[in-house]
Amino acid sequence: MKKIVFALWLGLLAACGAVQAADAGPSVTDGRGRVITLPRVPQRIVTLLPSLTESVCALDQCQRLVGVDRYSNAPAFVRGLPQVGGGLDPSIEAIVALKPDVVLLAVSSRASARLEALGIPVVALEPKTHVDVRRVLGQIATxxxxxxxxxxxxxxxxxxxxxxxxxxxxxxxxxxxxxxxxSRGPYAAGESSFIGETLTRLGARNVVPASLGPFPRLNPEFVVRADPDVIMIGNRSMQSMVPYPGWQSMRAMKTGNVCVFGPEISDVVVRPGPRMAEAARAMAECLVEKSAKRQPGKAE
Structure with a gap:
């Protein structure tokens, strides 16, 4: 009899465990290396990074967004959502007022600790390479x-x-x-960044080596010495090319081989997310236009 009761007890424990497992929400390991398990699938989401906003919407779940950072502007749907400030240092009060089930933000955001202290789950995701983008899409889907x-x-x-x-x-x-x-600084997209990887796939050679990191801040003299064939500007705040000291001596400046992307295209080319193919097309168009000046068979 005792054996039967014990067996029934074990079965009950197993059943309870199965129910708890079934009730558990999604779990991911975020960019900080932390395992985040939500109590349930989130229905109210705040995003504090444009690429994360676009990724949620690209997975056809825009309707779950209840707030975004001030730079999230695509797709058009998100422009009507409450804005909670900048991604790195947003308004905590504004986020709390939206009662989110989870906040998606950059690893570098300073808001994580304060939000977690208030009991709001935070998932930090900051893609910097093509592999990162693919992984982050999978994590968001989960x-x-x-x-x-x-x-x-x-x-x-x-x-x-x-x-x-x-x-x-x-x-x-x-x-x-x-x-x-x-970005003005100058901050460059190095070979190891998602932008650098796209340029490599387009057959271009990046003058900023991977050894300097994905997005290094450079001494302007570095670019002068590198003397690139083409300069691309993806900083949306720079509507006209404002050269640094010595840049007028570079061949790209002398020949007009400078592509300054307008605000909308700048948003596309500097965001590691669903619109990377559109970004690749914009960079390809620049290369086609500027390469028209090259003599056949002559490397610049």
Whole structure:
């Protein structure tokens, strides 16, 4: 009899464990290396990084967003949502008022500790490479309670778009040496960044080596010495090219081989997310235009 009772007790414990497992929410390991397990699939989400906002919407879950940072402006739906300030240092009060189930933000955001102290779950995700983008899409899909196949399908579409942009380039555009500025400083997109990886896939050569990191701040003299064939400016605050001391001597400046992307395209090219194929097309168009000045068979 005791054996039967013991067996029933074990079975009850197992059943309780199964129920608890079934009731548990999604779990991911975020960019800080922390395992975050939510009590349930989130229905109210605040995003504090434009690429994360776009990723949620690209997975067809825009309706779960209840607030965004001031720079999230795509797709059009999010422009009508409450803004909670900057991504790095947002208004904590504004976020709390929205009663989110989870806040998605950058690893570098200073808001994490304060939000967690108030009992608001935080997931830090900050993609910097193509591999990161693919992983983050999968993590967001998991948080949203979606099958991983939805993120895989989205990544395949992005990757195919980047490949198509690369295949559209004529031979003369290959091998051009490019300097890409993401922010005044100058802060550059290095070889190891998602922008640098896209340029490599387009057949361009980045003058900022991977050894300097994804987005290093450079001495302007570094760029002068590198003397790139093409300069791309993806900083949306720079509507006209404001040269640094000595830059007028560079061949790209002398020949007009400078692509200053407008505000909308700048947003696209500097965000590691669903619109990377569109970014690749914009960079490819720049390379095609500037390579038209090259003499056939002559490397610059």
């Amino acid at each position: 948080l949203l309670g979606l099958p991983t196949s939805s993120a895989d399908r989205l990544w395949r579409e992005i990757d195919a778009g980047v490949l198509a942009a690369a295949q559209s380039l004529p031979e003369r555009a290959h091998g051009m040496r490019v300097y890409f500025e993401v």
